[in-house]
Amino acid sequence: MHYFAYRNDELYCEDVPLARIAAEVGTPAYVYSRRTLVHHARVFRQAFPEALICFAVKANSNISILHTLAQEGIGADIVSGGELFRARRAGVEPENIVFAGVGKREDEIAAALKQDIFMFNVESIEELNLIQRVAQELNTTARIALRVNPDVDAKTHPYISTGLRENKFGISMDSALMDYHYAHRLSHIQVQGIHCHIGSQLTTIEPFIDAFKIIRALALELIASGIDIRYLDMGGGLGITYEREKPPLPMELAHAMAPLMEDLPCTLILEPGRAIAGNTGVFLTQVLYTKQTEEKRFIVVDGAMNDLARPSLYGSFHDIRPVQLNTSGEEPVKVDIVGPICESSDFFARERLMPACHHGDILAIMSAGAYGFTMSSNYNSRPRAVEVLVDDDQYRIIRRRETLEDLIQHEELPQ
């Protein structure tokens, strides 16, 4: 459920017309719905009341978003020292933070140990050895899970990109038992879980359940061999509806998993990112020009690939809606919606049938709450967009728009 809907031809976020926000804070702008965020958090909490739900901070790392989720009892799945810093500033408790990622630096490991985070999801034996050494130096113990790679068949599940043998993530199932016993013997490592993450934007339950069965079997084997596995971290990956996808609901996943959990003395950890934040946000952009060439009709908008990279980087589909419906009776037109950046890759939609648009119109690029602002850059010396959080009939700026001075503040100026 999300709270973006038309009323009297105006697109609202909760009880605020998006046109009003655009007029008051300018464009481009990210606008998030607090109600939607809270609703999604609660849907996960209700589906998995016993689980630790850790939001994947990389999806949306704004402090106010993380703070809102923390108030709903949602923790943080972090992948860097920067995300640790953000999560703590947002009020996420260390016991609700898990730390994943193939490239943890020594200083990041030390910071996480000093904060006493809940668990490291360890991606290699080399990393395990480094964590052991840093924990020893700090005279503490690191709680860990090993990230295992279940090698779930990509042919039947083409969206899975991180759970295959040939990628950089995790350790292989073949060496898992040996690696767990190695970890178990380390003096400053406390083995407590298994971690697994098979990919993002999954739209069926099957690959998830396939992977879970493999992890479950490993857990039973480890427990039988004397290793105290208490947590199964199944990562994130539930998809959302960008176009016509029908991803499983958290409750459906919970029902499918329940029989497989019954005889396990383990608590589940989940790391949803996109499924919580994706449909909580839209990206507002203004039409600068409409341009008819012999071949095509272009809508040039003031947002660009530096603001929202997914269409360029992944060829992703985002629904695009005018914030004020065109009631003039003009026919819809097939258009390319493009940004001002000097690359052909700077587009939001191609050959898309859209209501007729004119200079000054505001468009909402939907489902932009995850992997939107977090991937944005200053390419073409474009200040990054403002972020706004709507709460019922109010809104507030949760990150101000960058200025031109901001762009150069760390640079040396000529004498």
Next chain:
Amino acid sequence: MHYFAYRNDELYCEDVPLARIAAEVGTPAYVYSRRTLVHHARVFRQAFPEALICFAVKANSNISILHTLAQEGIGADIVSGGELFRARRAGVEPENIVFAGVGKREDEIAAALKQDIFMFNVESIEELNLIQRVAQELNTTARIALRVNPDVDAKTHPYISTGLRENKFGISMDSALMDYHYAHRLSHIQVQGIHCHIGSQLTTIEPFIDAFKIIRALALELIASGIDIRYLDMGGGLGITYEREKPPLPMELAHAMAPLMEDLPCTLILEPGRAIAGNTGVFLTQVLYTKQTEEKRFIVVDGAMNDLARPSLYGSFHDIRPVQLNTSGEEPVKVDIVGPICESSDFFARERLMPACHHGDILAIMSAGAYGFTMSSNYNSRPRAVEVLVDDDQYRIIRRRETLEDLIQHEELPQ
């Protein structure tokens, strides 16, 4: 020519070992060679002594880089108000600034008119009308070229090919004559040139010359019809050597163009970006882990796709060299060089034969001086890298590394 070379098994930038810079400023880091930059600027000035050379700021927008080029008589090809701001701060004179881009906003046009820049490269009639209106309001005149689209296939990557009919750039040849006469009649527009840009990283002269012949014919036709065309802006696009490409030298291009310029009463404008900056810079990154799976050997480094996006975004090849040669006699190994970001797309090289690498080694990702830092982001809450300029046996920080506090400075913190 560039000044990155091994001496006694150590990779130097000019007279400074890169290992020393990495040790002193940390990694990841961008390191530029001032000598190389100046050399490249002079090569263009010598090949085209009569031309206005405008550096494409989007390739590398650091103030110190722009300032160094300005001192060599190089102007700025800008595509946004942010780039105008940077160029002016760097000391580029307005009469050496040309402004291109399909999405110029009204405030950006006004800023450029107030600064009295040399020329707008206009991408559509809609934009022309807006410039006319803004110039009228400011009681000034805008000097312009129309960007025409010669429909020449640059035979480069489709994302950076810009001269084809189906893309968003420029006006078509078919309507050019009519559009020029329309522009000529506008009260606050002074038509003075033709602009054309067919793409980036061109490795042969032919598409450039093909396009120039078309532009030349249009210029002669316009002049004959009473429109005072004095400038032919042929854009940028000369390629560089990333791997084994053999792009034409500026002097070769100059010789090929000379006979076509002879009878034209026009000054040439060129907009090199990559050809000037690409091989002036390297990206330094440290090996965090080496990880052997059954399938592959991975080198996990502390730089990532947020720092240098080209391999992920375009599948680009960058040569990668250790800053200290491995003299242990170990065999080279085929490896994937990957970053810490939690996406399979985060890589710098795949299946690359590399000298044996170990934890702590510093690698230089070559040819990173263009479209490197300018495309970088804070994805995964990673502070952006430091930028360093080497000058003979000295170096200085020209943009300091971002801190964790920098990441959140514009955000609202919870009460």
